[in-house]
Amino acid sequence: MSIFDKLKFTGLSISGIQSVDEMTVYPIVGPSHDEIARPSTLKFRRTSNYGTMVFDNEDRERPAIVPSNLMARGPSAQDHAMSGAGLVEKGKSQSFDTACCIQQRQGGLLSEKDIEHDILPIGLRKAFLNPTFRAEKNMSRLWPSISDWLKGMDLKEKGAAHLRYFYGDPTVQKQLEDFSAEFEPMGNQIGAVILFCGVPVGIEIMPSVEHWMSYWKYLIRGCYGAELLRLKLTGKLKSSILELPEIPKGSSVDEVETFLNGYIQGATQSIVPILDSMNVVTKKVMSHRAGMSVDLIQVGNGGGDIVKYSDKPVYLSVVL
Amino acid sequence: MPRKKLVVPEEKKQLQIDSGILQFTPKGAYYESADEQAKQIFELWKGLFEFDRTLFALVTLLGGTGFSKGAMSHMLLSNPQISDKSLIPAGLSFDYEKNVIKYNLSKERIPRALKNLMMLLGREGFEKVNNSRSRKIIFDFIFDRDVNEIQGLFLNYKSKLKALLRHAFGKQDTYNILHGNIQSFVNCVGTKYKKYYPFVLYVFGADVGEVMKNKAFIRFPKIEAYYKMKEAAKAGDVAEFQKLMVDMPQRTVMGFRNTYKLPIELKNVYEETKVSDREAIQKEAAAKRSGAKVTVNYNNQDIYDLWKAFYFKLLRGEKENLDKITDAIDKTTTKMDKMDIGECCVIIDASRSMEGSEQRPLHPFLTSLCILSVLDNVKEVFYVGGHYIKTEISGQEIAAIIPYNQTDLWRGLIKAIQTGCKNILVISDGYENSIKGMFAHTYNYFKESGYEFNLVHINPVLATDAKSGTSRNLVPEIKALPVSDYKYLETELLFTQMLTNREMVKKLLVNKYQKLLGEKE
Numbered sequence: 001m002s003i004f005d006k007l008k009f010t011g012l013s014i015s016g017i018q019s020v021d022e023m024t025v026y027p028i029v030g031p032s033h034d035e036i037a038r039p040s041t042l043k044f045r046r047t048s049n050y051g052t053m054v055f056d057n058e059d060r061e062r063p064a065i066v067p068s069n070l071m072a073r074g075p076s077a078q079d080h081a082m083s084g085a086g087l088v089e090k091g092k093s094q095s096f097d098t099a100c101c102i103q104q105r106q107g108g109l110l111s112e113k114d115i116e117h118d119i120l121p122i123g124l125r126k127a128f129l130n131p132t133f134r135a136e137k138n139m140s141r142l143w144p145s146i147s148d149w150l151k152g153m154d155l156k157e158k159g160a161a162h163l164r165y166f167y168g169d170p171t172v173q174k175q176l177e178d179f180s181a182e183f184e185p186m187g188n189q190i191g192a193v194i195l196f197c198g199v200p201v202g203i204e205i206m207p208s209v210e211h212w213m214s215y216w217k218y219l220i221r222g223c224y225g226a227e228l229l230r231l232k233l234t235g236k237l238k239s240s241i242l243e244l245p246e247i248p249k250g251s252s253v254d255e256v257e258t259f260l261n262g263y264i265q266g267a268t269q270s271i272v273p274i275l276d277s278m279n280v281v282t283k284k285v286m287s288h289r290a291g292m293s294v295d296l297i298q299v300g301n302g303g304g305d306i307v308k309y310s311d312k313p314v315y316l317s318v319v320l
Numbered sequence: 321m322p323r324k325k326l327v328v329p330e331e332k333k334q335l336q337i338d339s340g341i342l343q344f345t346p347k348g349a350y351y352e353s354a355d356e357q358a359k360q361i362f363e364l365w366k367g368l369f370e371f372d373r374t375l376f377a378l379v380t381l382l383g384g385t386g387f388s389k390g391a392m393s394h395m396l397l398s399n400p401q402i403s404d405k406s407l408i409p410a411g412l413s414f415d416y417e418k419n420v421i422k423y424n425l426s427k428e429r430i431p432r433a434l435k436n437l438m439m440l441l442g443r444e445g446f447e448k449v450n451n452s453r454s455r456k457i458i459f460d461f462i463f464d465r466d467v468n469e470i471q472g473l474f475l476n477y478k479s480k481l482k483a484l485l486r487h488a489f490g491k492q493d494t495y496n497i498l499h500g501n502i503q504s505f506v507n508c509v510g511t512k513y514k515k516y517y518p519f520v521l522y523v524f525g526a527d528v529g530e531v532m533k534n535k536a537f538i539r540f541p542k543i544e545a546y547y548k549m550k551e552a553a554k555a556g557d558v559a560e561f562q563k564l565m566v567d568m569p570q571r572t573v574m575g576f577r578n579t580y581k582l583p584i585e586l587k588n589v590y591e592e593t594k595v596s597d598r599e600a601i602q603k604e605a606a607a608k609r610s611g612a613k614v615t616v617n618y619n620n621q622d623i624y625d626l627w628k629a630f631y632f633k634l635l636r637g638e639k640e641n642l643d644k645i646t647d648a649i650d651k652t653t654t655k656m657d658k659m660d661i662g663e664c665c666v667i668i669d670a671s672r673s674m675e676g677s678e679q680r681p682l683h684p685f686l687t688s689l690c691i692l693s694v695l696d697n698v699k700e701v702f703y704v705g706g707h708y709i710k711t712e713i714s715g716q717e718i719a720a721i722i723p724y725n726q727t728d729l730w731r732g733l734i735k736a737i738q739t740g741c742k743n744i745l746v747i748s749d750g751y752e753n754s755i756k757g758m759f760a761h762t763y764n765y766f767k768e769s770g771y772e773f774n775l776v777h778i779n780p781v782l783a784t785d786a787k788s789g790t791s792r793n794l795v796p797e798i799k800a801l802p803v804s805d806y807k808y809l810e811t812e813l814l815f816t817q818m819l820t821n822r823e824m825v826k827k828l829l830v831n832k833y834q835k836l837l838g839e840k841e
Contacts, residue, residue: 018726018753027726174356182753184672184726187707198323242755243322247765256765257734260758264728267755270321 003278003299007306009205009313015189017268019242020182023228024198025220026271028191032208033314037064039214042088044072044117047110051139053080053099057088063290064088065207066096067215068305068317069120069128071222073164077108081120081142081163083134085305085317089290098135100142104161118167118222119215121230122201122319123149125223129303129319131284131296152234166226175229180221185213191316192216193271194224196231197240200274203299205316242267337368339815340782340791340802342384344391348677357782358445362391369395372822374409377417378829379818381836382811385804386428390436393421394446397454411830418453419837425461429598430473434480437461441487450487455508458488463513470519471542476569481523498526519543546572553580562588570595570603586610601625605636616641618648623693624806626652627686634709634720643714649693658696659809665699665741666692667732669748670706674723676781683804685723687780688747690806699741704732728754729794730762736773737766743774749781750792750800760795778803 004012012030019025037059045054053072057064066086073079079102088094102120119125127145128134143161150158150165155172157165166172190212191205204219206212231237245263247256281298288294292309297318304318344361346354369376377396380389396417405414413419425433435444437458442448462473462481473481486494489508496504497520505517515538521528522543531537545564552560553576561582565573570593577584590612595603600616602625607614618626618641630645668688676683692701705727708719729752736744752759763775779791779800791802801812818825 016726016728016754018755020753020756177353181673182751182756184705184753186725198321238325240323240325241757243324244755244757244761247762249769251765251769253734253738253766256762257731257738260730260734260762264754267321 002272002275003203003280004275006278006280007297007313007316009316012191012205014193014268014271015186017264017271018183019267020179021241022197022232022237022239023179023183023224024195024242025183026193026195026268027186027189028193028205029186029188030190030205032190032210033309034208035062035309036207036211036314037062037088037090038208039211042066043112044070044110044115045093045112047072047078047080047099048095049097049109050078050101051080051099051137052095052097053082053086054093054095055086055088056093057090060091063090063292063309065211065292065307065315067119067206067218067315069125069223070218071102071118071120071163072110073103073116073118073167074110075114076106077110078106079103079162079164080110081124083128084286084296085294085307085315087287087289087292087294087307094289097137099139101139102142102146102161102163104140104143104146106162116167117218118226119218120163121149121223121226123227123230124163125304125319126302129296129298131286134286134296149230153230154233166230167222172229176221176225179225179229180217183216183220185216189216192219193275194220195271196224196228197237200271200320201227202320203304203316203318205313207314337364337371337815337818338791338799338802339382339384339808339812340804341365341368342379342382342388342392342811342815343802343804343808344388344782345385345680345804346387347679347683354677354679361388361782365392365395369399372826373399374412375818375822375826375829377420378826378833379811379815380420380424381829381832382814383805383808384811386432386436389424389428390432390439391446393424393436394439394449396421397440397449397451397457398447400451401453409826409830411834416833418457420833421457422460423837425457430477433461434477434484437484438480441483448487450490455488458484459509459513463509463516467538467540470516471540472569474519474522474540474543475546475572478523485520485523494524498524500530522547549573550576553577553582556580556582558582558584562592565589566592567594569593570599587612590614597621598625601629604629604641605632605638608640618644619651621648621652623649623652623656624686624690627689628682631682631686631720631722634711635722639711639713642711646713653693656694659694660696662743663697663699663741664695664743664745665736665739666695666701667729667736667744667746667748668692668701668703669727669729669732669746670703670721670723671725671727671751672705672723673727673749673751674705682723684749684780687804687806691747691778691780691803691809694806694809695745700736700739702732702735704729726754727752728758730758733759733762733766737771742772743776745776745778746794747778747780748794750777750779750794752794763795777801780804 012028015027015029017026037057041059042064043056045056048054055066066082068085069082071081080099081102082096083098083100086096124145146161146163155165155169188209190209194202202224247259278299283296283298286294286296292307295306297303297306299318300320302320306313307315341364346358348354380392401417408414439446440449440454493504493508502517506514518528518531518537549561549564552564573589573593577589587610590607590610597617597620601621604616626645626649633642674685703721705725706721707724708721710717710719729748775798777794777798777800779802791800793800803809803812814825
């Protein structure tokens with residue numbers, strides 16, 4: 001039984017494999033949930049206080065989901081990140097007062113202007129798998145983890161728990177853009193399973209194709225790409241690529257086609273037993289609003305958020 | 321699944337050059353911002369300039385983008401030319417650089433040519449340049465034309481002309497000229513342009529009353545009408561304005577309408593004013609939204625603009641004129657000068673990344689279609705990735721492919737080899753993810769197994785992270801040919817010889833200079 005079945009997702013399947021250097025992405029395709037507000041109607045408005053992020057849902061018919069650990073970085077103000085996924089009622093504004101500051105020595109509150117978004121890197125997201133830590137109203141609680149996360153990288157700026165030292169570094173920016181662009185969204189794609197050097201590091205499922213199209217770069221670049229780059233910059237991950245299969249000598253053109261198709265099929269299917277072996281434990285309901293709930297779940301040694309609408313799962317974000 | 325150590329080949333320390341340097345437009349790509357690309361391309365320009373200034377100047381005679389040529393001309397004008405005539409290569413006149421720059425300007429469309437000249441004013445991120453060569457080029461560009469042409473220039477680009485003239489005259493001479501000092505004007509531009517003294521006054525909005533009493537000066541009726549139209553706009557005299565706007569340039573009329581908030585329907589502006597054929601196709605959607613009935617002559621368009629119009633209509637779900645556009649694509653394709661490289665199969669990368677950047681949507685994919693149009697003797701075409709959008713043309717359902725999904729180009733390679741074709745062309749941005757390296761792996765198998773075929777990789781996208789040159793390779797041993805515009809195939813072929821056969825290429829370019837500019841040693 002795959003993790004999708006265990007979590008009661010229906011109609012999902014793996015569609016192919018994309019593998020570039022150390023990262024492999026298995027696109028997840030499936031049905032879109034039109035009962036969730038479109039991503040374009042969800043607006044980050046401001047930080048109303050240190051540790052409080054405010055979002056508006058301009059859709060008057062449907063509730064919206066703020067992706068888990070969404071970051072907002074803006075000019076001359078303290079950058080922030082959500083401690084988990086957020087729910088916003090239809091046509092309403094919602095403050096999230098358990099958000100974190102991610103720029104230790106910067107004052108000022110964010111407005112909606114010139115904001116850059118990403119999702120926190122895996123290493124930092126793991127801190128929020130502890131429900132007590134997540135629910136704390138302490139805007140500075142992520143700073144020690146950020147300092148640790150930045151350690152060992154030769155960045156242009158350093159000296160404090162500023163996540164933007166990493167994201168704003170010109171070399172890092174270039175590498176993250178190049179990296180994320182190596183991967184391409186597929187038709188009907190709503191999510192992905194992500195692996196580093198063959199080891200699963202995350203599962204992401206969005207409510208719809210449109211949500212995936214809106215947020216995939218924040219995930220592939222800001223979350224997974226950032227973590228992979230950090231591991232490489234700190235020498236904690238050896239460079240490697242998927243070894244391609246030796247085509248049997250003397251194969252005709254048709255045989256080559258059959259052989260390589262078989263290889264791709266096998267490579268695609270190889271994720272299935274891994275997904276089947278994942279155990280899920282629901283730890284805590286973190287919030288519920290507008291007919292939706294955010295549950296914090298444990299998956300293997302990692303975990304993350306599942307959002308249910310009328311008790312049906314519509315969103316999943318898990319780091320492993 | 322088994323993995324192996326990633327080995328990154330060492331970068332070679334040598335001049336990196338290919339025709340991508342002539343094909344740059346600062347509009348970014350799916351992967352990279354325009355700034356990143358500009359930085360990279362500037363280094364390549366600098367490399368060639370330092371390698372051989374003559375080659376640097378002469379290659380701009382080849383097909384390339386207006387931006388590249390403008391920036392390269394800026395580099396030439398920023399650096400004084402050598403004063404030793406004996407160092408000028410045989411076959412070239414002493415002032416060949418100036419002639420090349422002027423020739424290139426004359427071949428650009430006016431808006432692009434003006435943008436290139438504006439680079440000399442420190443615009444578009446360039447350093448300001450003002451010397452006798454740059455001044456001469458500006459004056460010749462503006463004044464070396466007949467009365468009709470110069471009036472057209474005024475009506476469409478007055479503010480740019482003003483900026484250019486102020487820059488070239490300098491503060492003191494501008495003051496003198498605008499205060500009636502005709503000699504100052506002649507000293508700057510030369511006697512042959514003296515007749516255009518009133519024109520300069522018009523450009524600066526100075527009083528021409530006194531000067532025009534002098535019968536020696538010609539009249540500029542269209543400019544006079546322009547000022548009347550401006551007065552009518554200022555006074556809010558809508559009836560008079562509407563009378564005068566007929567057949568005036570659309571952008572000028574639109575400017576007055578918007579600035580002075582004249583209550584004239586957009587529809588009327590679109591219907592009664594003048595635009596070029598190219599502007600007509602570009603503004604077709606806006607004109608339609610206004611309710612105007614405009615006719616676009618699709619038969620007088622570049623193939624790229626036709627494909628662009630087709631795809632943009634398709635993506636907007638519009639059906640109107642699709643039949644005319646597809647007819648025009650067929651006719652234009654038939655009329656084009658074809659390139660025959662022998663019977664070939666073409667693999668077109670239709671994966672998501674071929675949709676290009678936000679500033680230039682679909683550019684790589686549209687370029688691929690144009691390259692396909694220019695090729696002769698194509699046995700079969702294989703699209704890899706993409707998905708189909710259906711529409712109806714003249715009662716018939718058709719499906720057009722648009723960039724989508726992942727990149728598994730190796731599938732296209734197998735299909736092409738199955739046809740037995742000896743020439744295989746792959747048009748791709750060189751980014752491969754399903755699985756990275758699989759194309760080269762498949763290619764190597766066939767080559768090592770004795771299959772005989774030539775693979776040519778044409779890359780319509782500039783990539784700053786390319787291992788060499790300006791675009792990404794799919795197979796390490798096969799250098800991608802950067803072709804961001806179907807017109808630049810010749811350019812690319814010459815560039816591939818530049819490093820290995822420098823003198824031969826220089827000779828070819830000198831011959832081209834003599835042919836194009838009609839000059840002999």
